Amino acid sequence: xxxxxxxxxxxxxxxxxxSTLRCNFSDSVNNLQWFHQNPWGxxxxxxYIPSGxxxxxxxxxxxxxxxxxxxxxxxxxxxxxxxxxxCAVSLGGSNYKLxxxxxxxxxxxx
Amino acid sequence: xxxxxxxxxxxxxKTGQSMTLQCAQDMNHNSMYWYRQDPGMGLRLIYYSASExxxxxxxxxxxxxxxxLNKREFSLRLESAAPSQTSVYFCASSGKETGGExxxxxxxxxxxxxx
Numbered sequence: 001x002x003x004x005x006x007x008x009x010x011x012x013x014x015x016x017x018x019s020t021l022r023c024n025f026s027d028s029v030n031n032l033q034w035f036h037q038n039p040w041g042x043x044x045x046x047x048y049i050p051s052g053x054x055x056x057x058x059x060x061x062x063x064x065x066x067x068x069x070x071x072x073x074x075x076x077x078x079x080x081x082x083x084x085x086x087c088a089v090s091l092g093g094s095n096y097k098l099x100x101x102x103x104x105x106x107x108x109x110x
Numbered sequence: 111x112x113x114x115x116x117x118x119x120x121x122x123x124k125t126g127q128s129m130t131l132q133c134a135q136d137m138n139h140n141s142m143y144w145y146r147q148d149p150g151m152g153l154r155l156i157y158y159s160a161s162e163x164x165x166x167x168x169x170x171x172x173x174x175x176x177x178x179l180n181k182r183e184f185s186l187r188l189e190s191a192a193p194s195q196t197s198v199y200f201c202a203s204s205g206k207e208t209g210g211e212x213x214x215x216x217x218x219x220x221x222x223x224x225x
Contacts, residue, residue: 001169031212043200043216086152096141096160096204097168098214100152 002027004101006087012107013077021072021104023087031090031098032063034072038083046072046085077108112136114217116201122223123191131186131220133201141204142184143168143214144176146197153200159184191224198222 003026013019025032034046047054047061049070054061058077063070074081084103090096117132135142140161145153145168155168159178173195175187184203188195201217 033213035216041198041219043202045213045215048213088153096143096158096166097155098143098153099169100154102150102152 002029002089002091002099004087004089004099006085006101006104008104009102010105010107012109015077015079015108015110017077017108019074019077019106021074021085021087021106023070023072023089023101025068025070025087025089027068027091029065029068029089029091032070033088033098034061034070035086035088036081036083037086037103043086074106077106079108079110082106082108114201114203114215116199116217116220118220119218120221122225123188124225125192127191128187128189129191129222130188131199131201131222132183133185133217134183135201135203135215136182137203137205137215138181139203139205139215140181142178143202143204144174144184144186145200145202146170146195147200147219148197156186156199188222191222193224196222196224 005024032050049061051065058075060073086103088098088100114135143158144156157176159165162181199220202214204214
């Protein structure tokens with residue numbers, strides 16, 4: 001099956017710093033999503049981004065499908081950004097079977 | 111608009127007991143999903159239902175059964191619980207968007223402990 005690798009596994013920042021999270025995948029995909037799991041366990045969809053660039057406030061994401069990677073940028077980080085960030089992908093032909101990476105644990109200190 | 115709801119929030123079972131996890135969505139979505147999340151493993155798909163009346167196996171279906179009761183509800187059943195099924199279970203749903211069903215929306219999760 002498709003392999004999804006996220007880096008770094010852990011990241012500690014001071015409030016106000018910027019960060020870049022990376023997701024590498026092993027095959028062509030037709031669906032790529034970024035999720036944030038907050039410290040209480042709730043999963044929130046951040047971006048649906050199989051290709052191209054999107055921005056939402058302080059967050060933006062870029063996927064280069066031909067090179068099989070995606071990047072999530074967090075600018076001016078806040079303590080509320082803490083949690084685990086997951087990348088999830090599915091192969092062509094099915095949007096349903098998402099395969100998740102193991103996540104990046106982000107801690108933002110005040 | 112409650113989104114995706116799950117019951118119960120927390121459950122303790124003894125090995126061999128059975129239980130059903132309930133999930134409902136009020137977003138008129140066609141597709142629903144069950145995942146489990148284990149430490150260090152990310153989320154893994156157990157079963158999904160692309161539309162009312164259909165269900166398909168995901169990555170880790172063994173030991174589970176599902177029922178798509180109607181468009182709103184999708185239940186997950188453990189017939190004979192085992193300690194290896196101790197996990198956090200998430201239900202999700204997705205609806206029609208341009209180009210197909212894409213964004214998945216998750217419920218709050220059910221924490222299951224099997225002793």
